[in-house]
Amino acid sequence: MTTDRSSATVPGRRSTRQRTAVAQLLDQLDDFRSAQELHEELRKRGEGIGLTTVYRTLQSLADAGEIDVLRTDSGEAIYRRCSSHHHHHLVCRSCGHTVEVEGPAVERWADRIAAENGFSQVSHTVEIFGTCERCA
Amino acid sequence: MTTDRSSATVPGRRSTRQRTAVAQLLDQLDDFRSAQELHEELRKRGEGIGLTTVYRTLQSLADAGEIDVLRTDSGEAIYRRCSSHHHHHLVCRSCGHTVEVEGPAVERWADRIAAENGFSQVSHTVEIFGTCERCA
DNA sequence: AGGATGTTGACAACGGTAACCATCACCCCG
DNA sequence: CGGGGTGATGGTTACCGTTGTCAACATCCT
Secondary structure (H helix, E strand, O other): OOOOHHHOOOOOOOOOHHHHHHHHHHHHOOOOEEHHHHHHHHHHOOOOOOHHHHHHHHHHHHHOOOEEEEEOOOOOEEEEEOOOOOOEEEEEOOOOOEEEEOOHHHHHHHHHHHHHOOOEEEEEEEEEEEEOOOOO | OOOOHHHOOOOOOOOOHHHHHHHHHHHHOOEOEEHHHHHHHHHHOOOOOOHHHHHHHHHHHHHOOOEEEEEOOOOOEEEEEOOOOOOEEEEEOOOOEEEEEOOHHHHHHHHHHHHHOOOEEEEEEEEEEEEOHHHO
16 A cells, blocks of 8 residues: 555644645546646535645645656646656657656756766656547 | 858748847857847947847747747747757756757667657657856 | 738736645644 | 743745736838
């Protein structure tokens, strides 16, 4: 069995009903969702929670590395609970279905390129978009 | 000799002083810049041009594939005139200084991963961010 | 030159996100 | 097990990048 991350406290420290609700919802979902979508879903489920709190909680979780953040073409941030090790995503443009992927060679390539050009504090974004079988 | 892209018209069709100014500025710059930065620079140079027009022109150029668009961590769009062949970027977080990079192996890796998971119509984003030597 | 049509730009609206801050809930302590 | 200090909440306002609006204007074809 996996660790129960739903009770993660992250921010300052306290565990509240709202934070638990956000964490649990993220655990259940497998696709990237926007803060507003998550907020709407929580309210739909009867959770009393403010949009501000959702934003704050997501930001804390992201800062703590507990969730991944992507940007849509329109600039909107979308969130998803991910495994903790470094990975990238293969995302369906149509339904948002996501597969975590790895590419050790890509990591090395990025680091090498950056080093060759004198860049430090290197990070990189690698996302693959396409149409999944079900949406094809 | 290369084609004179500074006179690109793109949108509907007409060539105007403003569009030429934006295109020329992009030709001179080698870094990713936000619409507002470009607008400010143009005014600094004495070009009478509205912010709205800058946004519109950049969007048209991007739609036409004449410039590349990236998103900063904060979600802001940044633009840069790029070579037309497929490439990626090594971008300085601090000053926007950019180096175009290539990674044939990465392209193949992305295509293979997508194929293995049954995804079609594959595209990918690969950007490397860091701090360049001058900003370190 | 004349005019149809595309373009401009000041301004207002918009949408996502973050700051405020008074009220509230955790949870530690006795 | 209850009081209270401290961190959390959330309605509201503010922000900021970006886009819509629309009257005035420039371009370019004839």
